[in-house]
Amino acid sequence: xxxxxxxxxxxxxxxxxxxxxxxxxxxxxxxxxxxxxxxxxxxxxxxxxxxxxxxxxxxxxxxxxxxxxxxxxxxxxxxxxxxxxxxxxxxxxxxxxxxxxxxxxxxxxxxxxxxxxxxxxxxxxxxxxxxxxxxxxxxxx
Numbered sequence: 001x002x003x004x005x006x007x008x009x010x011x012x013x014x015x016x017x018x019x020x021x022x023x024x025x026x027x028x029x030x031x032x033x034x035x036x037x038x039x040x041x042x043x044x045x046x047x048x049x050x051x052x053x054x055x056x057x058x059x060x061x062x063x064x065x066x067x068x069x070x071x072x073x074x075x076x077x078x079x080x081x082x083x084x085x086x087x088x089x090x091x092x093x094x095x096x097x098x099x100x101x102x103x104x105x106x107x108x109x110x111x112x113x114x115x116x117x118x119x120x121x122x123x124x125x126x127x128x129x130x131x132x133x134x135x136x137x138x139x140x141x
Contacts, residue, residue, distance in 0.1 A: 003077045006117050007084055007110055011073060018068040018090075023055045031111070031118040039104055039124045051122075062100075067091040070106070071141055082110040082117065087141050088124070102126075102137055 001009070010029045017025035027048060036045040038054065045054060059066065073086040088106040093099055109121030127136040 003079060003082060003112070003117070004075045007075050007077060007082050007108075008073065010110070010117060010119070011070060011084060011086070011108070015068045015070055018059075018066050021059050021062070021066060023052065023059055026055050026059075027052055029117065029119050030122070031113065031120045034119055035121050037123040037125070039126055061094055062092045063095045063097075064093060077110070080112050082112075084108045084110070103140055 013029070014026055017023075017028070030048050030051055032048045033046070034048055034051055036051055036054070037043070038045065045051065067090065069089045071087045071089070073084060075082060075084045077083070085105070085107045087103055089101075089103045091099075091101045104124050104126045107121075107123045108119050109123075110117050111120050112118075127139055128134060129136050
């Protein structure tokens with residue numbers, strides 16, 4: 001399978017795993033030494049075990065299905081490294097009863113290690129309004 005098709009498969013597989021609430025499958029393509037920049041504190045996380053704990057906590061906060069969609073996926077790669085950028089949308093209901101419907105920016109860095117592509121860098125971010133200092137959670141593409 002061409003590198004860009006394999007990276008696209010990884011992105012789609014992750015989205016499907018989120019929709020199923022399957023934490024193990026969400027992390028199936030994460031490297032042990034992955035670096036994560038999440039949309040929530042702290043500034044940075046390291047390692048697959050930390051990513052697992054964060055994903056499990058996140059999924060557990062939802063009541064029922066978490067909807068996840070990716071828009072405008074762009075992939076640049078060669079035979080050893082790849083980058084993917086996209087706009088991602090998460091929707092669902094938290095156990096608190098609050099509804100979530102949020103778009104954010106997502107960038108992945110991947111490396112070919114042996115015969116597998118693995119996510120080594122996962123960055124999610126939201127825009128902010130410099131005048132108010134507040135996150136711009138209502139933006140839509």
